[in-house]
Amino acid sequence: MPSVDPARNLLAIGQLSERSGVSVSALRFYEQHGLIVAERTAGNQRRYRRDVLRRVAFIRTSQRVGITLAAIREALNALPESRTPTRADWVRISAGWRSELDARIAALEHLRSELDGCIGCGCLSLTNCELQNAGDRLGAGGDGAVLWDAAAAPRIPDAASARAR
Amino acid sequence: MPSVDPARNLLAIGQLSERSGVSVSALRFYEQHGLIVAERTAGNQRRYRRDVLRRVAFIRTSQRVGITLAAIREALNALPESRTPTRADWVRISAGWRSELDARIAALEHLRSELDGCIGCGCLSLTNCELQNAGDRLGAGGDGAVLWDAAAAPRIPDAASARAR
DNA sequence: CCTTGACCTCGACCATAGTCGAGGTTCTAG
């Protein structure tokens, strides 16, 4: 195991991996996608500043809440000088994650009530059923709360337009 | 538009697409993955029995609840002779979907409470945080209700084992 | 100095749920 630069306390990728519990390949992947940064040694090896550990923690925690890497990256980039989130940053951002979570829970509950109304009904007749025809969606809650918004674009790129193209 | 076989009332793929609202490519995809079946004309074109319409409705409705195609296929294959679900089948199976939904909602609520407890805490210190360390997961609820089961296999194929392999 | 473990890049691959296009065939109306 390589020893740590005594002056600046930089971490090699294996060390960061071990301390964060995130695989080496995932760390490289995060860098590729602009979520973390690394300095390089003369020999082109990555060296991480210690605050990257916090950054990785932030990323994993946000992921556990179901936030996509793209959204996490945006949240990080929105910070002044793209700094690693402070505790205050975390409080603010995680409150936003909480709203996302609320929205997703609400969407599932709405869906459940639809399903309940549908369990005994003529659903499979393919007409007159909310579950069949509603415009709301479940999909990996992309950007924002576009939940049961019937006015949104149709989620099934339907046969007619498919053929038209 | 081709006319329907008067004797058996079979549907061409375009007709099934139009009536079900599911794209032609998706219908072929479903067939490829064993969710629906088609007879063939002498010229190798698909012809669908009318009950496939019900089957497709079942598939789409189940998908809207967030069930994966793999799980839907299993549910369909579990029916006697892999018949198209009757109304009674739908009642039974959709009750199962409902439990899945309940489990997913419970998982999200659990997560939310963890997040709440974590918003002001030292989360980002990477220690002593439930959100950081818990074994529960969100991921596209695979097979069954493996929700916040700390005994389950670690979801982060961690650095150590990655290196070991 | 040399070995060995840790590191590097790049490209291919996993699952999920399809879409799109190329190149060729079939079906049906006129």
Place this chain on the structure above:
DNA sequence: CTAGAACCTCGACTATGGTCGAGGTCAAGG
């Protein structure tokens, strides 16, 4: 009989979040 719409297969591509291996380099201890 023929035009054209609808159909066929197959392979490549989309996005997400990575993993794995090949082939090659770096760094540090003995």
